[in-house]
Amino acid sequence: MKIRIKPIRTSYWRPGTDYGQEIVEAARPHIKDGDILAVSEKAVSTAQGNLVDEAGVRPGHVARFLAETWTRRFWGGPLGRLTKLKDKTMENLRNYPRREGATHKQTTIWYAGLTQSLRHYSEGGIDASNLPYSYVCLPLREPVKAAEEILQRVKKETGMDVTVMIVDGDTTYTWRNLHMAPRRVATPGLMHLGGFLSFVIGRALGLRARQTPVAVAGGCLNPDRALWFASLYHRHSGRGAGRTVWGMAESMGTGLTGVTWKMMDTAPHHPVAIIRVRES
Numbered sequence: 001m002k003i004r005i006k007p008i009r010t011s012y013w014r015p016g017t018d019y020g021q022e023i024v025e026a027a028r029p030h031i032k033d034g035d036i037l038a039v040s041e042k043a044v045s046t047a048q049g050n051l052v053d054e055a056g057v058r059p060g061h062v063a064r065f066l067a068e069t070w071t072r073r074f075w076g077g078p079l080g081r082l083t084k085l086k087d088k089t090m091e092n093l094r095n096y097p098r099r100e101g102a103t104h105k106q107t108t109i110w111y112a113g114l115t116q117s118l119r120h121y122s123e124g125g126i127d128a129s130n131l132p133y134s135y136v137c138l139p140l141r142e143p144v145k146a147a148e149e150i151l152q153r154v155k156k157e158t159g160m161d162v163t164v165m166i167v168d169g170d171t172t173y174t175w176r177n178l179h180m181a182p183r184r185v186a187t188p189g190l191m192h193l194g195g196f197l198s199f200v201i202g203r204a205l206g207l208r209a210r211q212t213p214v215a216v217a218g219g220c221l222n223p224d225r226a227l228w229f230a231s232l233y234h235r236h237s238g239r240g241a242g243r244t245v246w247g248m249a250e251s252m253g254t255g256l257t258g259v260t261w262k263m264m265d266t267a268p269h270h271p272v273a274i275i276r277v278r279e280s
Contacts, residue, residue: 001278002279003276003277004276005232005276006273007233007237007238007273008030012265013269014261019271022272023039023272028158031158031160033160033161034162036229037154037273037275038166038167038273040167041125041168042130048146050139051136057107059105063103064105067096067098067105068101068102072096073094076090082200082203084206100257107126111124115194116183121244122170123195125170129241129245130241130269147215150164151164165226167212167214168185168212170211171209171211172190172212173198173199175205175208177223179191182195185215211227211234233275237270238269238270241264
């Protein structure tokens with residue numbers, strides 16, 4: 001196959017952004033029948049306003065344990081070594097902020113559950129990167145519905161028949177035909193063993209890691225191809241303000257909760273990409 005991918009830069013999608021119109025206007029000059037339109041779940045969910053301000057969250061004892069002991073000592077130590085985390089990542093985890101970390105863990109307990117909160121990041125699809133202040137973004141409540149709405153809007157306003165795929169940056173781990181997703185998703189062929197267990201197994205055994213297609217509309221993609229396209233999109237979409245909250249704060253020259261909306265506007269954002277496949 002011959003594959004071309006065109007990441008499309010747009011403005012930063014704040015809550016309330018008409019992301020459907022943003023996608024149509026961004027894709028209109030380039031899109032053709034049969035293309036795959038990859039869209040960031042994080043960007044769509046942010047535009048929908050699925051945010052939690054952790055500044056007002058009061059952590060309980062379990063959340064404090066997860067931040068102060070579990071994350072700092074275990075993920076920053078034996079679990080980090082078992083899962084082959086980078087030295088810089090382990091250093092960040094050993095210095096995991098006690099106050100902000102505990103409030104974040106309380107949020108993940110509420111919205112994702114305790115077992116997902118055992119992860120050191122992206123617990124249940126909850127993401128704090130590329131967001132200002134103390135905001136975190138929840139995963140889409142209805143990703144299939146969002147994909148179908150984007151599909152219908154693109155069809156109506158451009159006349160093109162495409163496949164829409166919504167992508168989460170968190171990784172699915174593959175062993176042969178077994179695909180372990182970090183959370184339950186609607187994409188056929190992806191199974192869920194629990195985010196913590198999938199991550200530990202996948203990283204410890206060195207399984208193939210690719211980003212997760214959480215919803216597909218308008219076409220039929222087998223699981224392996226959907227994962228391949230999701231990984232392709234992720235590699236070409238850039239880092240935005242940073243892959244992690246630490247990277248984001250460093251790039252903006254401020255503290256973990258010091259990033260503002262205006263700062264986010266200055267970072268490059270590529271929430272949409274067009275993938276074109278031609279059979280050789």
